[in-house]
Amino acid sequence: MKNLKYLLLAGIALWVGACDVIDQEPVDSVSNEQLFTKGADAQAAIIGAYKGVLDNGFNYMVMAELPTKNVRGNALNRQFEQINNLQFLDDNGYYNQLWTQNYLIINRANTILARVPGIQDPSFSEQQKKQILAEARMIRAFAYFNMIRYFGDVPLITEPTASPNLPTLQVRRDNVNDVYAQVFQDLEVARTDLPDSYTSALQTKGRLTKMAAHALAVRIYLYRKEFDKASTAADAVLAQKSKLNNTYAALFEDKNADESIWELQYDNLNPNTIASTYLPPSLGGTRMIQVHPDIVAQYEAGDSRKAATFAVGDGEEYVKKYTRRVSRDDNFIIFRLAEVLLSKAEAAAEVAYPNATSLALLNQVRVRAGLKELTSADVPDLASFRQRIYKERRLELCYEGHYWFDLVRTDQIGPVLGLTDPKYKLWPVPAVEILRNPNLLPQNPGYGD
Template identity: 30%
Template sequence: MKKIILYSTWVLLLISSCKKGFLDLAPLSDTNTVNFYRTPEDMLNAVNAAYASLRASGQYGAALYAVGEVASDNTEILDAQAGIDISQIDAFTTLTNNGMLNTMWNDHYKGILACNAVIDRIPAVAMNETLKARYIAECLFLRSLMYFNMVRTFGDVPLVTKEIVDVQEGYGFARSPQASIYEQLIKDLEQAASVLPNDYGTADKGRATAGAARGLLAKIYLTLQNWQEAANQTKAVMDLGVYQLMPTYEAVFAIANKNNAESLFEVQYKKGGYGLGSPFNNAFSPRLSGQIVSTIGAGGGQNTPTADIANLYEANDQRRAVSIADGYQNGSQFVAIRYIKKYLDPALFAANDADNNWPVLRYADILLVRAEALNELGYAPDGEAFTLLNRIRERAGLAALSSTELPDQESFRKTLAHERRVELAFENHRWFDLVRTGRAVEVMRATGKSIQDHQLLFPIPQVQIDINPDVITQNPGY
């Protein structure tokens, strides 16, 4: 019988913890779930496994930059050898058998089930109740993040909030309406935010915090165009007094500054031959560049910055040099193929084994979300929204803007969209920003892409429908 992760029994992949702390991640190992979930140490390993699922290729390892960036006007695929699945996404010729989207579906549900296993089994474990509540809250945050990415990509998806231990039980989960999923995420994140700490000691840096939960809530409310709640949640993050902008844009992405003062949440990677290193150094280096850019291993030619975004930066915007290179020097020849610089590791351990984390939520994003929400609630000349926008611009080395340059709500709205694009470039926000603001079709057609209205959502992987055709249906147009 064919099975997928949602409908089958599964073996939980675990990251064993160690006394050196959360970031000192040990190699993956298989564990027999029958004899597991018995001790506090077992539960710590299970929670760490849920975090580890974010690194999968169907999550932040590859699929999310394909959907969040390659589908947008930020990046493109110049060489079909970079992969047929991601090339389809770039060209809006995505088929229902696209392997990257099927991997995205499976890897997200694998992570969701890892979270559910902790939430369902931890009540029976004898351990400190405060720590028990924190582990549940961490998994509620992680599960919410995964569902947020799924619902924005596929629309209605099966909402599974308990551990599936019987194959047949899994066949009963149909696609849930987006509204129901968002309702669940808001409930879960409110619970998580009320329990999670504002910060951790060094050993646990990188775990979900109250600020991360509030930040994700703000992004959800922004997507739902609930401007007041988006403003409320960003204010709650700011009032924590935990976060601040790093002094320079370059410092945000320096490997030595992982989990810095601007970071609400990052996907954790660790190089060193453990299978835990990040692949972006190689994936984003140009194909056929040898080791000139990547330093070790070949370039993948994925996520290539478009001319559109390369030309978008204002003069003297310090963010461009940190984010984009216009090419590389091959002996006496300059090869003019752009590539992303944000995730380069000059001292990676091996091919696809770099130390760069992936930024999921940054304080700069929170400030821009608040500025957008406030402007949508009502344009205020030189009000707080201007102050927030200008904090981002001034950090980038640009002049502040006033109501003289932005005299109305629409002009502020357009400038805010520009700032989001260049500030958060190549961090998986652009496509979702275009969709939620209703601009995706217009913007992508202007780039020459033949996008249709139904392609704002991606197709449900056909294999998922074939396995459970009675309850899993395809998105319209595919």
């Protein structure tokens, strides 16, 4: 791990709107002299860190769909089209956005972790301080895990820097195992110190909780194929929330449904454009990303998720999970119960099969979708169960930022997409970052030759 000794941010860009989720006055910028002398400064800073996650939300939701057969790119966005055509080019600007936005999030979290412990404010309790530090740890763990999944070895920065622009820092890529070690250290603090809930249900959906930290642990362990640990982490979630109480459509027609564990909260001051990206011109959108017919063909008769996910406009299907084009305030669900149920089902099956628990969890998701329960005869061996669980994950979680990473972790990018070169499991380090820092940021193998 490297501890970089750079100047603290002279001004953290917080750009915080008066969100429904957090009762905090908006702050546009704060000078270094003003920062972190009062509890209110810490509250403003953690909202700034959440705002960084919001700003990255669109890319988080679409990038994991673009290289798959869930969507089709088109000439309206050449960079999207490149990725959809499986042309992973290091000069594609969206890779650079992922890189810079995640390091902005990390830098904001680092600043909080460095400065909040020193606040001496009688109105700012140790418990409040501990909570904000745990939120910052969780946000940093989330960002670094995503960077690992995108790029593999990445620079590990754990102290605040004068700029999130890595070339000015002259840092090198760290081994992925060292980055994971920091992720697990942060995650352990988050799982211990985050609260179970906040003062309202809305705050609890929008801010990080212990349940969200356990859900992140499930996702990380499943990605690493540490199935025992994934199963145990899932049990911590299921001990608090174990039943799917919402209809599938309600997850997107409404906001902050019971099933949701962590949901990014958008409003008129913090908007997103995902609805316009998916909606057809007749509904005021651009349909910059189209629906691939392959996923439409995967649904069984009677699957209610199909009608909740797609509608037809201008002669072809479009994604209808995000429809708030005018208000631009569709929320993004980062963690929800169905993902945990399917992850637990998969992990338990990988540990031991046949597995009645795995089948019951899979069936819970299927029944909510209006489908019949599977029997042990339908999935007599692990290979057949894997086929079912992978398909259910695809249909249940489509357009929520999962599918590419599921294909990678289950070694399916070859069979499904024809990408037989293992280099494609990682994306190229952005060319602009390498040009500015060529000696310390080498390109991932197979790119830039």
